[in-house]
Amino acid sequence: MPSIAEDRKFLQSGDWEAWRHEPTDQRRGIPPPPMEKPCPEGATLLDLVSPADLTVGDLPVIQAIRQRRSRRKFMRDPLTLEELSFLVWATQGLSRPSGEGSPVLRTVPSAGARHPFETYLLVNRVEGVAPGLYRYLPLEHKLCLLDEDRRTAREIHIACDEQYVAESAVTFIWTAIPYRTEWRYSTLAHRVILLDAGHVCENLYLACEAIGAGTCAVGAYDQARLDAILDVDGVEELTVYVAPVGRVRA
Numbered sequence: 001m002p003s004i005a006e007d008r009k010f011l012q013s014g015d016w017e018a019w020r021h022e023p024t025d026q027r028r029g030i031p032p033p034p035m036e037k038p039c040p041e042g043a044t045l046l047d048l049v050s051p052a053d054l055t056v057g058d059l060p061v062i063q064a065i066r067q068r069r070s071r072r073k074f075m076r077d078p079l080t081l082e083e084l085s086f087l088v089w090a091t092q093g094l095s096r097p098s099g100e101g102s103p104v105l106r107t108v109p110s111a112g113a114r115h116p117f118e119t120y121l122l123v124n125r126v127e128g129v130a131p132g133l134y135r136y137l138p139l140e141h142k143l144c145l146l147d148e149d150r151r152t153a154r155e156i157h158i159a160c161d162e163q164y165v166a167e168s169a170v171t172f173i174w175t176a177i178p179y180r181t182e183w184r185y186s187t188l189a190h191r192v193i194l195l196d197a198g199h200v201c202e203n204l205y206l207a208c209e210a211i212g213a214g215t216c217a218v219g220a221y222d223q224a225r226l227d228a229i230l231d232v233d234g235v236e237e238l239t240v241y242v243a244p245v246g247r248v249r250a
Contacts, residue, residue: 014188025183033180035104036137037118039144046129046143049085051093057086059210068205071214072164074246078125079169083211087245088136088143090207091172091200092119106138108199111192116180117200118237120146120173120230122156133230152229159226160218160242168244169213174200175232176240197241204243212250218242 026032039045079087089107092115096105106115119136121143123129132148133156156173157166165171174197181189181196201217208215221242227234 010191014191016188019186019188022186024186030183032183033177035115035180036139037135037177039135039137040146044145045137045140046134046145048088048141048143049082050141051085051089054082054086054089056080056083057090057207057210061206064206064209067209069214070216071208071246071248072216074164074167074169074214074244074248076125077169077247078127079211079213079245079247081126081128083213084121084123084126084129084170085141086211087170087172087204087207087213088119088121088138089141091204092117092136092138093141094138104139108196108203110196110199111181111189112184114181114184116176116178116193116196117240118175118177120175122153122168122171122173124153124171125169146231155229156226159222159229160244161220161222162218162244164216164246165218165242165244167246169246171242171244172204172215173226173230173239174241174243175227175230175237177237179236194240201241201243204245208245212247213245214248215243215245218244 093107094104095107103113121134121136123131123134130148133146133152134143135146137144176193178189178193181193185192204215223239226239232238
């Protein structure tokens with residue numbers, strides 16, 4: 001088991017000078033990995049409200065920052081499809097699609113613009129969306145239905161061991177595909193992946209405040225169990241963060 005001293009070493013920035021001379025896969029000319037997992041063949045796709053058409057989330061940033069709290073008590077009121085569309089766009093959506101000679105820009109920063117995350121959503125109460133496990137497709141701004149079995153929801157609640165996960169309108173579960181960042185940063189990738197996770201979750205906090213909802217980030221989950229529920233191998237893709245969301249009292 002790693003010692004505290006070894007874990008603290010991980011917090012240090014790493015040898016960036018050595019990295020500049022390292023033969024990373026990017027420098028070898030290996031094509032970058034896809035920025036989005038494909039939807040399983042035959043899976044149902046759900047259209048979301050286009051970012052250009054969103055009418056929610058116009059709370060001033062300064063007010064959202066002042067109000068930001070970890071919220072653990074949620075009302076039974078559902079979120080709307082537009083509100084869910086706003087939340088997924090705010091955390092992993094595109095702020096500018098790719099154009100000729102220009103890269104895709106997203107709503108959150110990521111080291112080297114590698115964006116290693118996939119967003120899974122356990123939907124419990126969202127108007128117009130059947131309960132189930134979904135994955136967000138940021139390049140298409142759609143949801144991909146993965147599982148409608150309510151036993152899956154129960155298994156996720158157990159894996160997270162938090163009552164407010166069970167009471168949420170929707171729970172965000174972010175996985176990381178490390179190679180997306182390793183392709184550019186090699187052995188320095190893993191620290192910046194965790195930094196990137198913080199960027200994503202803070203956007204969720206502020207976006208929730210902007211629509212009268214709340215969230216509370218969860219890091220204490222059963223890693224192996226949650227990876228198995230999401231059908232990821234825990235190596236090439238693994239869970240890194242969980243955040244239940246629900247409407248809160250004003």
